[in-house]
Amino acid sequence: AQKITQTQPGMFVQEKEAVTLDCTYDTSDQSYGLFWYKQPSSGEMIFLIYQGSYDEQNATEGRYSLNFQKARKSANLVISASQLGDSAMYFCAMREGGSGGSYIPTFGRGTSLIVHP
Amino acid sequence: GAVVSQHPSWVICKSGTSVKIECRSLDFQATTMFWYRQFPKQSLMLMATSNEGSKATYEQGVEKDKFLINHASLTLSTLTVTSAHPEDSSFYICSARTSPGLAGGFGHTQYFGPGTRLTVL
Numbered sequence: 001a002q003k004i005t006q007t008q009p010g011m012f013v014q015e016k017e018a019v020t021l022d023c024t025y026d027t028s029d030q031s032y033g034l035f036w037y038k039q040p041s042s043g044e045m046i047f048l049i050y051q052g053s054y055d056e057q058n059a060t061e062g063r064y065s066l067n068f069q070k071a072r073k074s075a076n077l078v079i080s081a082s083q084l085g086d087s088a089m090y091f092c093a094m095r096e097g098g099s100g101g102s103y104i105p106t107f108g109r110g111t112s113l114i115v116h117p
Numbered sequence: 118g119a120v121v122s123q124h125p126s127w128v129i130c131k132s133g134t135s136v137k138i139e140c141r142s143l144d145f146q147a148t149t150m151f152w153y154r155q156f157p158k159q160s161l162m163l164m165a166t167s168n169e170g171s172k173a174t175y176e177q178g179v180e181k182d183k184f185l186i187n188h189a190s191l192t193l194s195t196l197t198v199t200s201a202h203p204e205d206s207s208f209y210i211c212s213a214r215t216s217p218g219l220a221g222g223f224g225h226t227q228y229f230g231p232g233t234r235l236t237v238l
Contacts, residue, residue: 104163110158
Protein backbone atom coordinates (compact mmCIF):
# COMPACT_ATOMS: atom_id res chain seq x y z
CA ALA A 1 0.00 0.00 0.00
CA GLN A 2 1.20 3.47 -0.79
CA LYS A 3 2.31 5.32 2.28
CA ILE A 4 2.26 8.78 0.74
CA THR A 5 -0.42 9.80 -1.74
CA GLN A 6 -0.31 12.94 -3.81
CA THR A 7 -3.43 12.94 -5.94
CA GLN A 8 -2.63 15.99 -8.04
CA PRO A 9 -0.15 15.20 -10.81
CA GLY A 10 -0.24 18.82 -11.94
CA MET A 11 -1.48 22.14 -10.65
CA PHE A 12 -1.70 25.59 -12.16
CA VAL A 13 -1.86 28.81 -10.21
CA GLN A 14 -1.73 32.43 -11.10
CA GLU A 15 1.11 34.51 -9.78
CA LYS A 16 0.40 36.08 -6.37
CA GLU A 17 -2.39 33.65 -5.58
CA ALA A 18 -2.29 30.92 -2.97
CA VAL A 19 -2.22 27.24 -3.86
CA THR A 20 -2.70 24.06 -1.85
CA LEU A 21 -0.91 20.85 -2.73
CA ASP A 22 -2.52 17.75 -1.29
CA CYS A 23 -0.80 14.97 0.58
CA THR A 24 -2.27 12.10 2.54
CA TYR A 25 -0.28 9.48 4.38
CA ASP A 26 -0.69 6.08 5.88
CA THR A 27 1.06 4.91 9.01
CA SER A 28 0.34 3.02 12.17
CA ASP A 29 3.21 4.67 14.01
CA GLN A 30 2.51 7.32 16.62
CA SER A 31 5.82 9.03 15.97
CA TYR A 32 6.50 10.23 12.48
CA GLY A 33 7.61 13.25 10.55
CA LEU A 34 6.20 14.82 7.42
CA PHE A 35 8.23 16.79 4.93
CA TRP A 36 7.75 18.75 1.79
CA TYR A 37 10.49 19.14 -0.79
CA LYS A 38 10.68 21.26 -3.90
CA GLN A 39 12.51 19.99 -6.96
CA PRO A 40 13.06 22.58 -9.68
CA SER A 41 14.13 21.59 -13.17
CA SER A 42 17.76 21.59 -12.04
CA GLY A 43 16.97 18.44 -10.05
CA GLU A 44 18.10 19.49 -6.60
CA MET A 45 15.78 18.52 -3.76
CA ILE A 46 15.11 21.57 -1.63
CA PHE A 47 13.69 21.10 1.84
CA LEU A 48 10.71 23.35 2.46
CA ILE A 49 8.95 22.45 5.67
CA TYR A 50 8.66 19.81 8.35
CA GLN A 51 5.82 18.73 10.66
CA GLY A 52 6.25 16.33 13.54
CA SER A 53 3.39 14.07 14.48
CA TYR A 54 3.33 15.47 17.99
CA ASP A 55 3.48 19.09 16.93
CA GLU A 56 0.21 20.73 17.87
CA GLN A 57 0.63 23.75 15.68
CA ASN A 58 0.84 23.75 11.93
CA ALA A 59 4.36 24.35 10.68
CA THR A 60 5.11 27.55 8.81
CA GLU A 61 8.20 28.68 6.94
CA GLY A 62 7.82 31.99 5.21
CA ARG A 63 5.30 31.61 2.42
CA TYR A 64 4.97 27.88 3.10
CA SER A 65 2.61 26.42 5.64
CA LEU A 66 1.63 22.86 6.31
CA ASN A 67 -2.02 22.18 6.98
CA PHE A 68 -1.68 19.19 9.28
CA GLN A 69 -4.87 17.27 9.99
CA LYS A 70 -3.79 14.28 12.01
CA ALA A 71 -7.15 12.55 12.23
CA ARG A 72 -7.53 12.69 8.49
CA LYS A 73 -3.87 11.84 7.95
CA SER A 74 -3.34 14.73 5.64
CA ALA A 75 -0.44 17.16 5.39
CA ASN A 76 -1.25 19.63 2.66
CA LEU A 77 1.26 22.27 1.64
CA VAL A 78 -0.05 25.78 1.24
CA ILE A 79 2.02 28.25 -0.74
CA SER A 80 0.84 31.82 -0.33
CA ALA A 81 1.49 34.61 -2.82
CA SER A 82 2.84 32.30 -5.52
CA GLN A 83 5.85 33.42 -7.47
CA LEU A 84 7.04 32.38 -10.90
CA GLY A 85 10.03 30.76 -9.24
CA ASP A 86 7.73 28.41 -7.38
CA SER A 87 7.17 26.44 -10.57
CA ALA A 88 8.63 23.02 -9.79
CA MET A 89 7.83 19.50 -8.69
CA TYR A 90 6.76 19.20 -5.08
CA PHE A 91 7.19 16.02 -3.10
CA CYS A 92 5.56 15.08 0.15
CA ALA A 93 7.51 12.64 2.29
CA MET A 94 7.06 10.83 5.57
CA ARG A 95 9.55 9.35 7.94
CA GLU A 96 8.26 6.82 10.41
CA GLY A 97 9.88 6.17 13.71
CA GLY A 98 9.35 4.55 17.01
CA SER A 99 10.29 0.97 17.65
CA GLY A 100 11.06 -0.71 14.35
CA GLY A 101 10.88 2.56 12.53
CA SER A 102 13.26 2.96 9.66
CA TYR A 103 13.79 6.72 9.84
CA ILE A 104 13.99 6.51 6.04
CA PRO A 105 11.59 8.85 4.31
CA THR A 106 9.07 7.59 1.83
CA PHE A 107 8.23 9.95 -1.00
CA GLY A 108 4.99 10.55 -2.82
CA ARG A 109 4.78 10.69 -6.61
CA GLY A 110 4.96 14.44 -6.64
CA THR A 111 2.87 17.32 -7.93
CA SER A 112 4.02 19.54 -10.75
CA LEU A 113 3.18 23.14 -10.00
CA ILE A 114 3.15 25.75 -12.72
CA VAL A 115 2.81 29.38 -11.78
CA HIS A 116 1.74 31.58 -14.65
CA PRO A 117 1.81 35.37 -14.84
CA GLY B 118 22.67 24.99 6.43
CA ALA B 119 24.26 21.63 5.77
CA VAL B 120 25.64 21.10 2.29
CA VAL B 121 25.93 17.90 0.34
CA SER B 122 27.82 17.83 -2.92
CA GLN B 123 27.78 15.30 -5.72
CA HIS B 124 30.31 14.77 -8.43
CA PRO B 125 29.99 14.68 -11.33
CA SER B 126 26.78 16.60 -11.94
CA TRP B 127 26.34 14.83 -15.22
CA VAL B 128 28.11 12.05 -17.08
CA ILE B 129 27.78 10.41 -20.46
CA CYS B 130 29.40 7.05 -20.94
CA LYS B 131 29.48 4.14 -23.33
CA SER B 132 27.60 0.96 -22.64
CA GLY B 133 29.70 -1.51 -20.68
CA THR B 134 31.79 1.03 -18.82
CA SER B 135 31.67 1.74 -15.10
CA VAL B 136 30.80 5.09 -13.62
CA LYS B 137 31.58 6.32 -10.13
CA ILE B 138 29.50 9.02 -8.44
CA GLU B 139 30.72 10.72 -5.29
CA CYS B 140 28.58 12.15 -2.54
CA ARG B 141 30.18 14.35 0.10
CA SER B 142 28.84 16.05 3.18
CA LEU B 143 30.79 19.27 3.27
CA ASP B 144 30.22 20.68 6.71
CA PHE B 145 28.90 17.84 8.82
CA GLN B 146 29.54 14.20 9.49
CA ALA B 147 27.03 11.91 7.88
CA THR B 148 26.56 8.65 9.72
CA THR B 149 24.10 7.53 7.08
CA MET B 150 23.90 8.23 3.39
CA PHE B 151 21.14 7.29 1.00
CA TRP B 152 21.19 6.75 -2.72
CA TYR B 153 18.11 7.42 -4.77
CA ARG B 154 17.26 6.98 -8.38
CA GLN B 155 14.74 9.11 -10.19
CA PHE B 156 13.29 8.59 -13.64
CA PRO B 157 11.82 11.54 -15.53
CA LYS B 158 8.64 12.86 -13.98
CA GLN B 159 8.69 10.19 -11.30
CA SER B 160 9.36 10.09 -7.59
CA LEU B 161 12.58 9.24 -5.88
CA MET B 162 13.21 5.55 -5.51
CA LEU B 163 15.47 4.54 -2.65
CA MET B 164 18.21 2.24 -3.87
CA ALA B 165 20.28 1.70 -0.77
CA THR B 166 21.21 2.96 2.63
CA SER B 167 24.81 3.05 3.70
CA ASN B 168 26.25 3.53 7.13
CA GLU B 169 29.86 4.53 7.53
CA GLY B 170 32.12 1.55 7.88
CA SER B 171 29.55 -1.11 7.14
CA LYS B 172 28.00 -2.72 4.12
CA ALA B 173 25.17 -0.96 2.40
CA THR B 174 21.60 -2.15 2.76
CA TYR B 175 19.98 -2.47 -0.62
CA GLU B 176 16.30 -2.16 -1.33
CA GLN B 177 14.47 -5.04 -2.88
CA GLY B 178 15.07 -5.32 -6.60
CA VAL B 179 18.31 -3.34 -6.59
CA GLU B 180 21.29 -5.36 -7.79
CA LYS B 181 24.07 -4.96 -5.27
CA ASP B 182 26.67 -6.27 -7.71
CA LYS B 183 25.69 -3.68 -10.25
CA PHE B 184 25.38 -0.71 -7.95
CA LEU B 185 28.40 -0.80 -5.66
CA ILE B 186 28.21 1.50 -2.68
CA ASN B 187 31.12 2.41 -0.48
CA HIS B 188 30.86 4.61 2.58
CA ALA B 189 34.43 4.73 3.70
CA SER B 190 34.29 7.87 5.77
CA LEU B 191 31.80 10.07 7.56
CA THR B 192 31.89 12.57 4.73
CA LEU B 193 32.09 10.45 1.60
CA SER B 194 30.00 7.78 -0.05
CA THR B 195 30.41 6.54 -3.58
CA LEU B 196 28.06 4.78 -5.94
CA THR B 197 29.62 2.85 -8.79
CA VAL B 198 27.41 1.73 -11.63
CA THR B 199 29.24 -1.25 -13.05
CA SER B 200 28.94 -2.27 -16.68
CA ALA B 201 26.42 0.44 -17.31
CA HIS B 202 23.71 -0.04 -19.91
CA PRO B 203 21.24 2.39 -21.45
CA GLU B 204 18.53 1.32 -19.01
CA ASP B 205 20.73 2.59 -16.18
CA SER B 206 20.39 6.10 -17.53
CA SER B 207 18.73 8.08 -14.79
CA PHE B 208 19.08 10.85 -12.25
CA TYR B 209 20.92 9.66 -9.17
CA ILE B 210 20.57 11.64 -5.95
CA CYS B 211 22.33 11.09 -2.70
CA SER B 212 21.36 12.39 0.68
CA ALA B 213 23.20 12.48 3.94
CA ARG B 214 21.97 12.34 7.47
CA THR B 215 23.37 12.71 10.94
CA SER B 216 22.39 10.32 13.68
CA PRO B 217 18.60 10.17 14.06
CA GLY B 218 18.98 10.06 17.78
CA LEU B 219 20.30 13.57 18.01
CA ALA B 220 18.14 16.61 18.60
CA GLY B 221 15.91 17.00 15.64
CA GLY B 222 15.96 13.30 14.93
CA PHE B 223 12.63 13.71 13.26
CA GLY B 224 13.52 17.07 11.98
CA HIS B 225 15.28 18.19 8.91
CA THR B 226 18.40 16.11 9.28
CA GLN B 227 18.48 14.67 5.79
CA TYR B 228 20.23 16.82 3.25
CA PHE B 229 20.19 16.14 -0.46
CA GLY B 230 22.91 16.50 -3.02
CA PRO B 231 22.23 18.23 -6.32
CA GLY B 232 22.03 14.95 -8.23
CA THR B 233 23.98 13.32 -11.04
CA ARG B 234 22.45 12.79 -14.44
CA LEU B 235 23.79 9.62 -16.00
CA THR B 236 23.34 8.92 -19.70
CA VAL B 237 24.56 5.62 -21.05
CA LEU B 238 24.88 5.45 -24.80
